Amino acid sequence: MNLLPKSSKEFSSAEYWETFFKKRQSAFEWYGTYMDHCAVLHKYIKPKDKVLVVGCGNSELSEQMYDVGYQGITNIDISQVVIDKMKERNATHRPTMVFMQMDMMQMEFGDSQFQVVLDKGTLDAVMTDESDGTLHSVDRMFAEVARVLPLGGRFVCISLAQEHIAKKAVSYFSQQGWPVRIHAVEEQITADRQFTMPVFIFIFTKFKKIPGAGHRILEMCMEEQDKPLRLASVEQLLEAVKGRQQYALLRNHLTKNSSSGENVSxxxxxxxxxxxxxTFCIVDLPSVKVSRTNHFAIFIVPQGRETEWLFGTDEGRKQLGKTAGFKRLLVVALHRDQLYESMEAIQSELSGKVLEFAPSGLPANQQVPFLSVGGDIGVRTVQCRGTSDMSGEYVIEDVKGEDGNYFRHLVFLNNVNVVQSEAKLLHTISVTSQKRKKKDKRRGQSCSQTEKTSNPKPGQAVDKSYLCCDHHRAMVAGLALLSEKGALVADTPFSLLVVGLGGGSLPSFIHDYFSQSTVDAIEIDPMMLEVATAWFEFSQDSRMKVILADGLNYIRTAVDSGNGSYDVIMFDVDSKDTTLGMSCPPPAFVDDVFLLKVRNLLAPQGLFILNLVCRDSTLKEKVMGVIKGIFPLIYLHKIEGEVNEILYCQLTVELKARSKDLLEAGHILENTLKKQSSYWDETYNLAEMLKTVTIV
Incomplete structure (x- = not known):
C-alpha cells in the first residue's frame, strides 16, 4: 500500500491527509513515540496545563500523555476522517480528551486559552519548501500559535529540523523576543543497529517583546542530562543543530559501512x-584480517602532538592503524583549553560515545582497548594568547614531545592542524598538581591558565641551537652548494635574505652558526616580530636585521633600484588562504614574473632555496614548470613523511655537482658548523639530506 505523496506539497493538502487516514488504520508515529520524548516533554509541560496538540493525526502521543496524568488535552487536525477515528478510539477510556476538526492556521479558540501548544511533525509537513505561499502559511501557523498562548506559555515543536525549517522557526520566534531552546533527542537503535534520523524538540517560550532589546536567549541541549549551552546568535544555534545531524549521519554510515579509505572525522x-x-578520525583498514579481538580500538593522541605526521595526516594515521593491527582505529585528538585529568578519566568519559562508531560485526560484550603512547596523555601549556591583525588569533603553547623534551609552538587558531613555528625548550615544565587543577576547575579556570614553565619569563628557555623542523634542516644543508668546494668555512662571508620570520629559528640558527653571515629577514606581520622576540628568544644585531615589509614589494623594489644583491634567498612563507592546494608559499611568490625578480636579486654564484608545500599535483606540476623556466639548475629534496619539498635553485648548470660531491660537501659542512658552537645535535645529518637530492 503506497501512501507516499506524489510531491512534497501534498503534505499540506487536506485531501491528501483524508486519503492517508482512510487507508492507514494503525497509529502512525512521526519522529518517535511518547517514550522517546517523555523525558523532555515532562520538563516543560505540567500535568495541570491545558495542552493543544496541532496536527494530531492518529498518533498515540496524546493518549499516552493522558494516561500518565495530562488530562487537559485538546487535539485538532485538518482531516475529519482522522478526528472521527480518534473520537471513536478514545470515547470509553479517555472521555475528557477533546478531538476537533480544525485548521491550525485559522483556529476558533480564544486568545491565551492554552498553556502549551504541542506539535509533532506538523510544521515539517507544512513547510515543504520556501515558496512565498508556503512561508505565508507558516507565518499564519506561528501567529495562531502565539495568539492562543499566554505570556509564559510554550510552543513545543518536535521536528527533524531541516535547515530551512529550523532557520525559519528560530528566526521568527527569537525576533518576537521569545527565548529559544533546542533539545537533541538521542537517536534510537533498533535490533539491526540501524540509526534513525536525529530528532529535535524546540521549546519556544512566549515573552513580551521589548522594543529595542537586542539580547536574545538561544540555547542548545545536546543530551538530556546536559545543561543548556547559551549561544550568541541564530547562526551559531543552527550550526549546533547541523553538527548534531552530521554526527548522526556519520554514525549511521560507519555502523553499516567501512569508511572505504575516506578521510572521516x-x-x-x-x-x-x-x-x-x-576530534575523532576514523581509520578503516580493509586489508587487516579480522579476528575476535581486533575489530576496533581507540587511540588517544597525547596533548600537543596532534600535528605530528603520524597523528595529523591521513597517511600517518593509516600507518598507525597498520601498526596497531585493528580493522578500525578511532584516533582521538585532545583540544587546548580543556582539562584532562588522566587517561582513566578520558576512557570513562568516552566509553559511552566511542562504541557508537564501532564497525558492524563487533562481538557482543567485546572489550574495546584504549591505546596511547606509553599510556601518557601528554602536557600542553598555553603560555600566551594574542591576535594578529593579519593572521588572526594565535597561541603560544609548550608541549611534551615523544622523547620527554618540551617544545614551544606557535599555532594560529584558524589552522590548528599546523604548527607555524617550533622551538626546543631548555627547561622542563612544572605541571601543577591534580589537586590544584581540580581547584582551578571549580573556579572556572582552564588547565592552561595554571601551568607554568620553571622559568616563566617569555623567551628565556629556548634552545636556539636546535632546529625542530626537518625542512629548516634541509634548507641549512643546501648552503653547502654555495662554494665551488661544496662547503663554507667559518671566515667565508655571505649575505642571506629570508622571507618569512615566524619564530625566527631559521635565521637565528644561520646567524649563530655562520659567524660571517649577514641576515635580512622580511616579515609582513609586525606581531610576528613581537612573538619571535618575546617567546622564541629572537634578537637583532649588526648581522641580523628584520625588515617589516611585504616580501613581494621588498624584492621588486630592491631589484628595480639596483641596490645590491644576495648570495642566498630563502622563501619560508606560508599562505593565509587555506582553500588552496598549496600552503607554502603563496601563489604570488612563484609567479614567473616575480621569480625573474628573485633571479635578478641573486649574486652570480647565488642560491635560491624554496620550501614548497603543495598537495595539489596539478598545481605543483605547474609551479615546477615555472621554476624550471627561470632557473637552469634545480636540486630537490623531499622530506620523508611530510609534504614539504625543498628546492635548491642555481643560476648556471656549470655549478652542477655529482652525488659524490654533494655527500662530501655535506660532511664538510657539518664538520665546519660543529666548530662554530659548543653544541651540535648529531641528528641533523645534513650530509644524508644532500645524499638524497635529485636534479629536476
Whole structure:
C-alpha cells in the first residue's frame, strides 16, 4: 500500500491527509513515540496545563500523555476522517480528551486559552519548501500559535529540523523576543543497529517583546542530562543543530559501512563551554584480517602532538592503524583549553560515545582497548594568547614531545592542524598538581591558565641551537652548494635574505652558526616580530636585521633600484588562504614574473632555496614548470613523511655537482658548523639530506 505523496506539497493538502487516514488504520508515529520524548516533554509541560496538540493525526502521543496524568488535552487536525477515528478510539477510556476538526492556521479558540501548544511533525509537513505561499502559511501557523498562548506559555515543536525549517522557526520566534531552546533527542537503535534520523524538540517560550532589546536567549541541549549551552546568535544555534545531524549521519554510515579509505572525522564539543573537546578520525583498514579481538580500538593522541605526521595526516594515521593491527582505529585528538585529568578519566568519559562508531560485526560484550603512547596523555601549556591583525588569533603553547623534551609552538587558531613555528625548550615544565587543577576547575579556570614553565619569563628557555623542523634542516644543508668546494668555512662571508620570520629559528640558527653571515629577514606581520622576540628568544644585531615589509614589494623594489644583491634567498612563507592546494608559499611568490625578480636579486654564484608545500599535483606540476623556466639548475629534496619539498635553485648548470660531491660537501659542512658552537645535535645529518637530492 503506497501512501507516499506524489510531491512534497501534498503534505499540506487536506485531501491528501483524508486519503492517508482512510487507508492507514494503525497509529502512525512521526519522529518517535511518547517514550522517546517523555523525558523532555515532562520538563516543560505540567500535568495541570491545558495542552493543544496541532496536527494530531492518529498518533498515540496524546493518549499516552493522558494516561500518565495530562488530562487537559485538546487535539485538532485538518482531516475529519482522522478526528472521527480518534473520537471513536478514545470515547470509553479517555472521555475528557477533546478531538476537533480544525485548521491550525485559522483556529476558533480564544486568545491565551492554552498553556502549551504541542506539535509533532506538523510544521515539517507544512513547510515543504520556501515558496512565498508556503512561508505565508507558516507565518499564519506561528501567529495562531502565539495568539492562543499566554505570556509564559510554550510552543513545543518536535521536528527533524531541516535547515530551512529550523532557520525559519528560530528566526521568527527569537525576533518576537521569545527565548529559544533546542533539545537533541538521542537517536534510537533498533535490533539491526540501524540509526534513525536525529530528532529535535524546540521549546519556544512566549515573552513580551521589548522594543529595542537586542539580547536574545538561544540555547542548545545536546543530551538530556546536559545543561543548556547559551549561544550568541541564530547562526551559531543552527550550526549546533547541523553538527548534531552530521554526527548522526556519520554514525549511521560507519555502523553499516567501512569508511572505504575516506578521510572521516568529527569533533565533539564540551557540553558546558561549547568549545571543541575531542576530534575523532576514523581509520578503516580493509586489508587487516579480522579476528575476535581486533575489530576496533581507540587511540588517544597525547596533548600537543596532534600535528605530528603520524597523528595529523591521513597517511600517518593509516600507518598507525597498520601498526596497531585493528580493522578500525578511532584516533582521538585532545583540544587546548580543556582539562584532562588522566587517561582513566578520558576512557570513562568516552566509553559511552566511542562504541557508537564501532564497525558492524563487533562481538557482543567485546572489550574495546584504549591505546596511547606509553599510556601518557601528554602536557600542553598555553603560555600566551594574542591576535594578529593579519593572521588572526594565535597561541603560544609548550608541549611534551615523544622523547620527554618540551617544545614551544606557535599555532594560529584558524589552522590548528599546523604548527607555524617550533622551538626546543631548555627547561622542563612544572605541571601543577591534580589537586590544584581540580581547584582551578571549580573556579572556572582552564588547565592552561595554571601551568607554568620553571622559568616563566617569555623567551628565556629556548634552545636556539636546535632546529625542530626537518625542512629548516634541509634548507641549512643546501648552503653547502654555495662554494665551488661544496662547503663554507667559518671566515667565508655571505649575505642571506629570508622571507618569512615566524619564530625566527631559521635565521637565528644561520646567524649563530655562520659567524660571517649577514641576515635580512622580511616579515609582513609586525606581531610576528613581537612573538619571535618575546617567546622564541629572537634578537637583532649588526648581522641580523628584520625588515617589516611585504616580501613581494621588498624584492621588486630592491631589484628595480639596483641596490645590491644576495648570495642566498630563502622563501619560508606560508599562505593565509587555506582553500588552496598549496600552503607554502603563496601563489604570488612563484609567479614567473616575480621569480625573474628573485633571479635578478641573486649574486652570480647565488642560491635560491624554496620550501614548497603543495598537495595539489596539478598545481605543483605547474609551479615546477615555472621554476624550471627561470632557473637552469634545480636540486630537490623531499622530506620523508611530510609534504614539504625543498628546492635548491642555481643560476648556471656549470655549478652542477655529482652525488659524490654533494655527500662530501655535506660532511664538510657539518664538520665546519660543529666548530662554530659548543653544541651540535648529531641528528641533523645534513650530509644524508644532500645524499638524497635529485636534479629536476
Amino acid at each position: 568529527l569533533t565533539l564539543s564540551d557540553s558546558v563551554s561549547g568549545k571543541p573537546r575531542y
